Amino acid sequence: MTPxxxxxxxxxPALGAIAxxxxxxxxxxxxxxxxxxxxxxLADIANLRFIGLRNYFELLSTPLFWRALGNxxxxxxxxxxxxxxxxLGAALLLSSRLARARGLLRxxxxxxxxxxxxxxxxxWRYLLHTRYGLINYGxxxxxxxxxxxxxxxxxxxxxxxxxxxxxSFGYNMVIFLAALxxxxxxxxxxxxxxxxxxxxxxxxxTLPMLGPTLLLVSILTMAGFxxxxxxxxxxxxxxxxxxxxxxxxxxxxxxxxxxxxxxxxAVAFVLFLMMFAVTLLxxxxxxxxxxx
Numbered sequence: 001m002t003p004x005x006x007x008x009x010x011x012x013p014a015l016g017a018i019a020x021x022x023x024x025x026x027x028x029x030x031x032x033x034x035x036x037x038x039x040x041x042l043a044d045i046a047n048l049r050f051i052g053l054r055n056y057f058e059l060l061s062t063p064l065f066w067r068a069l070g071n072x073x074x075x076x077x078x079x080x081x082x083x084x085x086x087x088l089g090a091a092l093l094l095s096s097r098l099a100r101a102r103g104l105l106r107x108x109x110x111x112x113x114x115x116x117x118x119x120x121x122x123x124w125r126y127l128l129h130t131r132y133g134l135i136n137y138g139x140x141x142x143x144x145x146x147x148x149x150x151x152x153x154x155x156x157x158x159x160x161x162x163x164x165x166x167x168s169f170g171y172n173m174v175i176f177l178a179a180l181x182x183x184x185x186x187x188x189x190x191x192x193x194x195x196x197x198x199x200x201x202x203x204x205x206t207l208p209m210l211g212p213t214l215l216l217v218s219i220l221t222m223a224g225f226x227x228x229x230x231x232x233x234x235x236x237x238x239x240x241x242x243x244x245x246x247x248x249x250x251x252x253x254x255x256x257x258x259x260x261x262x263x264x265x266a267v268a269f270v271l272f273l274m275m276f277a278v279t280l281l282x283x284x285x286x287x288x289x290x291x292x
Contacts, residue, residue: 033265042259055266065267067242068250071157075246076225079161083221084214086169091176092206106177110170117167121234124163125150128235150236153243160231160244168224172217179213180206215286219279226275247271 041048127134128149136146149159191201232244255264
């Protein structure tokens with residue numbers, strides 16, 4: 001048996017699983033987005049009609065979709081850089097010689113990642129409560145008036161962003177920790193001998209060596225933030241004044257509240273195209289800024 005055939009044979013189970021659980025469902029969802037599949041079609045498939053791109057045109061003329069798209073872009077544009085910065089900062093702190101009890105700190109910072117999202121979202125909803133929340137209690141001790149975190153359109157999305165960063169930054173922190181350990185100490189020693197300070201070593205040694213890892217983390221984080229759903233679903237139900245309705249939340253309501261599954265499938269593919277375009281943009285920027 002040739003090496004090529006052996007490789008295909010070994011990869012066949014994984015490729016088969018991908019085809020069954022990804023390719024086929026995606027193809028079916030794409031077909032659904034071109035139909036008026038709704039609750040009547042669920043009752044009788046004879047009610048299903050092919051309508052072409054009508055769902056997409058109707059979607060683009062729906063004001064709530066544009067509001068959801070704006071909320072998602074705001075959440076992603078602000079949350080992704082802050083999340084990466086928090087992850088990298090924590091990784092640098094834990095990898096430094098100044099950090100004591102590194103194992104305990106790593107466990108504590110990673111713990112939110114493995115907690116149940118719905119459970120901690122409910123806890124944070126009470127922490128952010130206007131009258132009884134611990135956060136407003138602390139602000140009150142400092143002489144600051146209580147803030148209606150989840151009831152004010154101006155603060156609801158920032159509050160969700162803070163919660164999401166706290167929940168997810170530990171995952172990227174572990175990736176950065178692993179990448180930092182692969183950087184040779186000789187590079188830092190050479191930079192120190194050349195008179196480079198801490199900031200210069202970080203800028204000219206750490207960041208270039210973390211380039212591929214930064215690209216990977218940015219793509220993973222962007223994909224996760226674009227799929228915002230559980231946080232507003234549990235904490236705000238899309239309010240107040242639709243300020244936390246995301247594209248995925250809008251898709252959920254179309255599919256499972258109004259049973260407009262054709263429209264929901266169209267929303268899913270629009271979201272996929274957005275994420276794909278942003279990923280290509282990130283990769284193009286990474287190639288331009290990468291050292292020769």
